[in-house]
Amino acid sequence: GFRFMSAGVVVRVPGKINLQLSVGPLEKTGFHEVVTVFQAVSLFDDVTVKSGAPGSGISIKISGENTDHIPVNEKNLAHRAVELMAKKYKVSSDLGIHLNKNIPVAGGMAGGSANAAGVIVGIDAIYNLGLKRDDMEKVGREIGSDVPFAISGGIAIGTGKGDQITPALSRGSYHWVLALSASGLSTPAVYNECDRLREGMSIIAPSVSEPLMQALRSGDAKELGKTLSNDLQAAACSLRPALRLILDVGMDYGALGGLVSGSGPTVAFLAEDEEHSLDLIVALKTSGVVGNVLHVGGPVHGARVIETL
Numbered sequence: 001g002f003r004f005m006s007a008g009v010v011v012r013v014p015g016k017i018n019l020q021l022s023v024g025p026l027e028k029t030g031f032h033e034v035v036t037v038f039q040a041v042s043l044f045d046d047v048t049v050k051s052g053a054p055g056s057g058i059s060i061k062i063s064g065e066n067t068d069h070i071p072v073n074e075k076n077l078a079h080r081a082v083e084l085m086a087k088k089y090k091v092s093s094d095l096g097i098h099l100n101k102n103i104p105v106a107g108g109m110a111g112g113s114a115n116a117a118g119v120i121v122g123i124d125a126i127y128n129l130g131l132k133r134d135d136m137e138k139v140g141r142e143i144g145s146d147v148p149f150a151i152s153g154g155i156a157i158g159t160g161k162g163d164q165i166t167p168a169l170s171r172g173s174y175h176w177v178l179a180l181s182a183s184g185l186s187t188p189a190v191y192n193e194c195d196r197l198r199e200g201m202s203i204i205a206p207s208v209s210e211p212l213m214q215a216l217r218s219g220d221a222k223e224l225g226k227t228l229s230n231d232l233q234a235a236a237c238s239l240r241p242a243l244r245l246i247l248d249v250g251m252d253y254g255a256l257g258g259l260v261s262g263s264g265p266t267v268a269f270l271a272e273d274e275e276h277s278l279d280l281i282v283a284l285k286t287s288g289v290v291g292n293v294l295h296v297g298g299p300v301h302g303a304r305v306i307e308t309l
């Protein structure tokens, strides 16, 4: 039937940090069960979705730092999102996608997943599909385990592969200092290193950290800082020893907590307030162990349309 179509939309999508990332044993399928707690933070990519001429196909353009090596073909998660949405909802895939990236590439902040989330929300908007968030998260899950959270945003518990998400009760907002690395880490490589480091150990099934949930419910940043945890941190540090130095400097300068985000190499430090985060930034910059440092806040919204073209 006839559907109203707009020429295009801009969707703003957040990066995430994992406040908890607990990784279960390696399963026969090659996967690990995870329990994670995500927080969406104020570092955004903007995803423009524009309808193209009939037969023009899917075209992807990317701007931003360190984006030269990101594939623009079917390997791009945004490309996969277009194909899946077009097939599932019987709409044209003649779309021009522009990714304006601020989320570090291969940084452990799920930038690629966020781009897929942006495309899903953007296609829903331009074709006026009226999809529920649940439907969009279902499509997202087929693309990657971090996509559903990028659609929902906020703070959420992820189980399964991290793709089954439940919003978490939390109060207040938090100040983070991110130490970015110039070059990324491959997520599969970090998981492999994790398995290698765990050889001969017996690993129990992961579960949600009750102290972490309590800290979020009370909005107590000091408590939250003490309860941050990431089972992939040792592996990321093993592959990138400089991360240990960065973690040490941040903690020495009074961060309430610090951890590698996801599979790294981004390191996230929790600060008491904005002023404290500025102090931490100066300390990290003058230490010389880290290139790019920035202040972000969270939680923030998930993928949402900010402009209709």
Ligand code: ATP
Pocket (backbone or CB within 6 Å): 069, 070, 071, 075, 076, 077, 078, 099, 104, 105, 106, 107, 108, 109, 110, 111, 112, 113, 115, 116, 146, 184, 185, 187, 262, 263, 264
């Ligand atoms: P995750 O933590 O979800 O594993 P990440 O945040 O570490 O991911 P991404 O930037 O999402 O890393 O992507 C890692 C790799 O995926 C890149 O090196 C790139 O080759 C590929 N990729 C595919 N699509 C995208 C995209 N839209 N943006 C960035 N990378 C993409």
